[in-house]
Amino acid sequence: MKEIIKQKLDESADLKRKIGLELSDKIEEAALKIIDVYKGGGKLILFGNGGSAADAQHIETELVHQFEVKNRKALSAIALTTNTSLLTAIGNDWGFEQIFERQLQNLATDKDVVIGLSTSGNSMNVIRGIEQAKKNKSFTIALTGNDGGKIKDVADLSIIVPSDNTARIQEAHITIGHILCHLIEKNLFGLR
Numbered sequence: 001m002k003e004i005i006k007q008k009l010d011e012s013a014d015l016k017r018k019i020g021l022e023l024s025d026k027i028e029e030a031a032l033k034i035i036d037v038y039k040g041g042g043k044l045i046l047f048g049n050g051g052s053a054a055d056a057q058h059i060e061t062e063l064v065h066q067f068e069v070k071n072r073k074a075l076s077a078i079a080l081t082t083n084t085s086l087l088t089a090i091g092n093d094w095g096f097e098q099i100f101e102r103q104l105q106n107l108a109t110d111k112d113v114v115i116g117l118s119t120s121g122n123s124m125n126v127i128r129g130i131e132q133a134k135k136n137k138s139f140t141i142a143l144t145g146n147d148g149g150k151i152k153d154v155a156d157l158s159i160i161v162p163s164d165n166t167a168r169i170q171e172a173h174i175t176i177g178h179i180l181c182h183l184i185e186k187n188l189f190g191l192r
């Protein structure tokens with residue numbers, strides 16, 4: 001068992017080092033765009049399925065509540081995965097593929113950044129959500145893995161974790177989310 005534990009931790013650490021080498025520019029671009037949106041009075045909207053839904057909610061919580069800067073002003077962030085009444089109504093009446101698209105029709109504006117999380121990059125409801133956000137002139141970011149999937153050609157910026165292992169991709173996504181939160185707080189609130 002201990003060898004398996006060490007192997008899994010090594011896999012995660014190796015992937016994160018690779019991300020540092022290959023994706024730092026894209027992560028910085030995402031952070032700068034979100035910072036600009038906050039300075040302009042906009043908001044961050046996030047969504048995904050399963051573990052990616054949990055990651056969307058986790059990042060939202062860090063921004064609205066607080067991350068490393070205690071007692072700071074709340075930042076405007078929304079995870080589209082938290083309202084079960086709305087999700088099940090849209091899913092029942094319009095179809096599961098529209099659960100994010102439908103919400104974004106009136107939530108996303110040209111002042112916002114919208115992040116869709118999909119480990120495969122092929123989740124149709126996430127793709128349709130990104131497409132709707134683009135129609136509303138929001139800046140769109142895909143957090144994905146594998147080869148980026150279909151969403152990489154839809155989003156304005158795609159951060160593609162170089163792995164085909166879902167668990168490792170999700171671990172990388174939350175690490176990227178924490179880095180974004182750190183950079184946002186550092187810029188907006190003077191974190192050192």
